[in-house]
Amino acid sequence: MAESAQFTEGDYYQACFDSKAYMKNFYSRPEGHSEEEGYLTFVLGCLSRTFSTGQYKGQRLIDVGSGPTIHTVISACEHFDELVLSDFVDRNREEIKKWIKNEEGCFDWKPLIDYVCEMDGRSSSDVEAKLRQRVKQVLKCDVLSENPFHPESVEPADCVITSLCLEAASKDLQTYRNALRRVAKLLRPGGALVMLGVLGETFYCIDKIRFSCLQLSKADVEDVLRNLDFTVQEFKIFPAQDQDNNRVSDFEAIFYLVALKSTKTS
């Protein structure tokens, strides 16, 4: 694989990541992007099933690399008092804050919230209010830095979610290992990691702007988790439905996993 000097990193994200176009293209409807049919309903369904068990709950949940999005915490928000969202790009964090304050021009998450609430058997207006009330912080985050939330520090969380971030941030497998090790440190011993990612992907696009992605296999992800002493509870794979007609990315499959941090590590 071309492990390139041109892998798109922080400065490129800060300059080129179009938050509004990203939400419009990928999150306007529960089905997601028309060229990635089925991906988003798979993800929302997995999150709904995981959190509706009631097994994963606690004081604090951290989402690492949220982008401008809140969809990963719709099902979870019922079960945690405090949600911390985060991203590298200033504009992304501003979009989330705008939505929390319900400011004019903020993105409309209602179609996705309605869809999830239908699955979860909850009222969408209650969930929307709860989400806005429970997101307590939207932090600058850099998974390539030893303390990702520097200069802030956050108490260890009961659950950490990360979606499509680590493979976008990591130019090679060693960088990915280190990033996941830092994410693991944000969890309390015994806490749950919920991770969504792509297998075999080398790029994704927002409109015409291209972003790099570390090409991962299922074995790579399992190996990194094993070395960090996680116990994988579930590992689901959703294969790309129509790879030949997908011009916005080249993923072979999406994965969704839940893994528990060892109770013996800190």
Ligand SMILES: C[S@@+](CC[C@H](N)C(=O)[O-])C[C@H]1O[C@@H](n2cnc3c(N)ncnc32)[C@H](O)[C@@H]1O
């Ligand atoms: C493909 S988007 C995923 C956004 C969202 N989590 C989702 O599931 O749609 C990748 C995100 O990773 C963020 N990112 C890239 N490099 C990062 C880094 N070093 N630390 C933290 N986030 C980073 C980008 O700003 C972007 O929001």
